[in-house]
Amino acid sequence: MNDAEPDIILQTRNLKETYMQGKVPIHALQGVDMEVRRGEMVSIMGPSGSGKTTLMSIIGMLEIPTEGSVFIDGIEVTGVKAKEIPRLRREKIGFVFQHFNLLPALTTLGNVEIAMRFARVHKKERIKRAREVLTEMGLGDRLNHKPSELSGGEQQRVSIARALANRPAIILADEPTGEVDTKTRDLIIGILRRLSDGGQTVIIVTHDPWVAERTDRVIRLVDGKVENS
Amino acid sequence: MFDIILRNLSQRKIRTALTIFGIGLGIFAIIVMGSMSENFNKTFETSFALTADKIRVFGSSGIFGGSVTTSKAAEVRKVPGVYDAYGLLMAPLEEGGGMSFGGNQVIGLPPEKSHTVLGPVQVKEGRDLMRGDRYVTVIGSSIATQYDIGVGDRIEIQDKYFTVVGELEYTGSFFDASAAVPLDIAQDIYDMGNMVSMIFAIPEEGVDGDLLAKRIKLSVDGVDTLSPSELEEEAKQGLMIFSVITVSAAVLAAIIGGLSVMNTMLMSVMERTKEFGILKAMGAERRDILLMTVGEAAIMGLLGGLLGLACGWVAVSAMNLWLVEKGIVLFLVTPRLVAIAMLFAILLGTLSGIYPALRATGMSPMEALRYE
Structure with missing residues (x-):
């Protein structure tokens, strides 16, 4: 447990990530310290190569940092055993990807329901919850459609529904509007805004200033460091 | 999942x-x-189970096939512990056929011992061989099917015709592919003189087959034996x-x-x-x-x-x-x-x-x- 304020849901301390590109070390993150409050909607911005995606994958427990700590909901997730990571990922993080990353063989309902299987949620409960969350996303009439039968906006809404399925502490969205038109972009950001207003913490990695303007706060990354503004 | x-x-x-x-x-x-x-x-x-009580006695000149003379059966019979002993001649039924596992074969046996040799197998139709029988045969079920013959029909063996007097039930053993004929006739048609392929020795009740096999080997000159357990092992x-x-x-x-x-x-x-x-x-x-x-x-x-x-x-x-x-x-x-x-x-x-x-x-x- 950390000593952060109770309403701080995410905290990183001196986060560093170095990887080798051939024989050249690349310092993707060079000591990132940041905090996000519960229910806050935050955007992470920065130029290409600034370390946005690396930071997101470390917060999402998809990568282990070279140095530093990440606290989510009071737990130092960078200090837990490897076998604990999938459970923490299910409980704490819901991912929304730029390319949606839906499973093409599954229906809309199946794509949302599968996320709960790994949390060992009972089948009846899985189906019920998946229906609810998809209906909330306005996809109640698209439950049995395959991703290939959906528009980009619909696919991204399925992706958000999937991220919400396990009721995670944080929604991590990586360029969620990067593949959709402006109308759909408004819709997606509107949904994320509504979720945040309802108490859900949302972190969006984006290039789009329009998206960033609609978040509560912008964290700017430059050369692997948080730029103080 | x-x-x-x-x-x-x-x-x-x-x-x-x-x-x-x-x-x-x-x-x-x-x-x-x-x-x-x-x-x-x-x-x-199945074959072993049907002949498990018998000791095989061969001529010591070879393993599993060294022939012996019919007279050796009388010597074996005299060994203490032996209830009965008789010679058998085994030969391929078809010309050019080998004594391979599963191939058809002729068993020449003393007709009066027919019931003892074929004993565990029931005669489905007809009868066993009897003393005085000449060119008659008791056939196994596979031969009956293969040649499409039954009791009363004739079968050619070594250019001689034999009348089928009995047909054995199916056992799944080598008896199915066997035609039993009187021993002297078998020796005659196969030009074997008074030679037999082996002697079957039946122990008296309560006598250990392995020990008796050793005793026969020691008591009778020029023979080798295969006890039931040795046969099974080999x-x-x-x-x-x-x-x-x-x-x-x-x-x-x-x-x-x-x-x-x-x-x-x-x-x-x-x-x-x-x-x-x-x-x-x-x-x-x-x-x-x-x-x-x-x-x-x-x-x-x-x-x-x-x-x-x-x-x-x-x-x-x-x-x-x-x-x-x-x-x-x-x-x-x-x-x-x-x-x-x-x-x-x-x-x-x-x-x-x-x-x-x-x-x-x-x-x-x-x-x-x-x-x-």
Whole structure:
């Protein structure tokens, strides 16, 4: 447990990530310290190569940092055993990807329901919850459609529904509007805004200033460091 | 998880079908070769059970075939502990036919001992040989089927015609492929003088067969013996070598099928790299990915096993049906063989899926998500 304020849901301390590109070390993150409050909607911005995606994958427990700590909901997730990571990922993080990353063989309902299987949620409960969350996303009439039968906006809404399925502490969205038109972009950001207003913490990695303007706060990354503004 | 596994398999129908076919081919080979081996085992066991009480006495000039004279039977009979002894002449029924396992043979035996020699086998129709019989024969069920003859018909042996006076019931032993004729006639038509292939010595009740065999060997000059336990041991060794050779060839075929499962699964894992990344991002655990991947391989093994079993069963049944006209039963599918073949198929599928599964679980989720 950390000593952060109770309403701080995410905290990183001196986060560093170095990887080798051939024989050249690349310092993707060079000591990132940041905090996000519960229910806050935050955007992470920065130029290409600034370390946005690396930071997101470390917060999402998809990568282990070279140095530093990440606290989510009071737990130092960078200090837990490897076998604990999938459970923490299910409980704490819901991912929304730029390319949606839906499973093409599954229906809309199946794509949302599968996320709960790994949390060992009972089948009846899985189906019920998946229906609810998809209906909330306005996809109640698209439950049995395959991703290939959906528009980009619909696919991204399925992706958000999937991220919400396990009721995670944080929604991590990586360029969620990067593949959709402006109308759909408004819709997606509107949904994320509504979720945040309802108490859900949302972190969006984006290039789009329009998206960033609609978040509560912008964290700017430059050369692997948080730029103080 | 089972529904996901099935869905994944059905996504790549042709590849899955070809892999299942590969395994099926291997299991087909196991069923065919194995059922042949099982049949030989069963024939030996039944044959052995029907003559288990008898000691074989041969001429010491050779093993398993050194002929002895008929008069030696009288010497053997005098050995303490011997209840009875008589000579038998075994020869191939068909000209040019060998004394191979499963081949038709003539058994020349003293007609008055017919009931003792053929005793454990019931005469289905007609009678046993009797003292005074000449050119008559009691035939096994396979010979009756193969030659399409019965009691009252005639059969040609060594250019002589023999009237069938009895037909034995089916036993699954070498008796099925035997035609019993009077010993003196057999010696005459095969030009054997007073020689016999072996002497059957029957111990008195309560006498140990192994000890008596040794006693006969010591008491009678120029003979060698094979006690029931020695015979069983020797025959089992021979059968084991046969089984190892036949089944090894089939197992090799099945392993090649297993390699095709591994190849399919490796390709599938590579193609689904991104999918595994997505699943891991959703919180899938190592065991979930393992179960999914190994489960697919195991199901392909199971389906391949069922396919091979069904095709193998149909093939051996058809071959048996065809061979029965020739009086031969060559294949026997036993529950033990079915269990071994199915277990092997599932195990092969499962083991072939482990390496691809470990590759899938070992992927970094981030790298998997970046994979295109």
